[in-house]
Structures are given as structure tokens and as C-alpha cells.
Amino acid sequence: MACRISELVIDCAGPERLAAFWSGVLGYVELGREDDGSIEIGPPGTGFGGPRPTLVLSPSSDPRPGKLRLRIAVTATDRDLDAELKRLLALGARPADDGRTGTGRRPRVLTDPEGNEFRFLRARSRPTP
Structure with missing residues (x-):
């Protein structure tokens, strides 16, 4: 029997704000507090125990925005990449400086509302059941 990732915990200053952001990004719902x-x-x-991991947004007095040691990556499943990028930015994501700023090219690294970096992949994937 193998293990699987069941949940990821993100320390943050504002769990409400990040829960709303990541729920919008991933199509998740609140499972509990x-x-x-x-x-x-x-x-x-x-919910917990399903095929995809849950996220736990945990309040911390010492959140460390920037490049996380664990890299989260997202990609579009049901729309083209430009439309998905526009949706992520409307939810509160911001482009990180990955050397593409001002080049007119789609950013590969974004930040969530607290400044935590995540990758925006360049290929569409199929939705997980």
C-alpha cells in the first residue's frame, strides 16, 4: 500500500482571505474550522480522504511570504491559458518577478494575496474526477 498527500498546511496571517482565494482558484469549498x-x-x-488533497490555512504570527519550500503549481482545466490567468488575477493573484515582467509573455510565477509564490503551468490538464 502506498501513501498519498491528504492535506497541505499553509501558515498565513489571514486564513479567511486565503481560504477564499484558494477556494476560488481550485473550485474548493470550506470543509471545517x-x-x-x-x-x-x-x-x-x-472533502478529506478524496482523490485530491485538502488545504488547511493555519493562522500564524510569523508567516513567511515568498518562495515556499513546497511548490504549488496550477494549470487550466476548462479554459484557455489567457482566460485562466485573467481569472486568477481577478481572484487576487499577482505576477511575481520571474524575468518575464514587461515582456508581454504570460507569467509563470504568481503570488497569492499574502505573497506566497505558486507556478502557473503553460499546458492545460484534464480535470480530476
Whole structure:
């Protein structure tokens, strides 16, 4: 039997804000809240234990924005890349300086509303069931 990633925990200053952002990016819903202010989000209808990992946004007095040691990457599943980039930016993502700023080319690295970097992949993928 093999293991799988069941959840990813992101330390952050504002769990509400990041839960809303990542729910919008991934099509996730809120699954629960803990007494410490953590918010868990995941796929609708399956939640924890489903085929995709959940995200736990955990309040921290020392969040460290920038390049995470764990790299999150996203790609479009149901629209072209330019439309998906526009949607991510409308949700609050911002281009990170990956050497493409001002080149007119689609950014490959974005940041979430707290400045955590994630990659925007250049190829569409099929949605996970």
C-alpha cells in the first residue's frame, strides 16, 4: 500500500482571505474550522480522504511570504491559458518577478494575496474526477 498527500498546511496571517482565494482558484469549498482559527478547504462532495488533497490555512504570527519550500503549481482545466490567468488575477493573484515582467509573455510565477509564490503551468490538464 502506498501513501498519498491528504492535506497541505499553509501558515498565513489571514486564513479567511486565503481560504477564499484558494477556494476560488481550485473550485474548493470550506470543509471545517478549528478552534485555533484554521480553515480547511477541499473538493466539494468528497472533502478529506478524496482523490485530491485538502488545504488547511493555519493562522500564524510569523508567516513567511515568498518562495515556499513546497511548490504549488496550477494549470487550466476548462479554459484557455489567457482566460485562466485573467481569472486568477481577478481572484487576487499577482505576477511575481520571474524575468518575464514587461515582456508581454504570460507569467509563470504568481503570488497569492499574502505573497506566497505558486507556478502557473503553460499546458492545460484534464480535470480530476
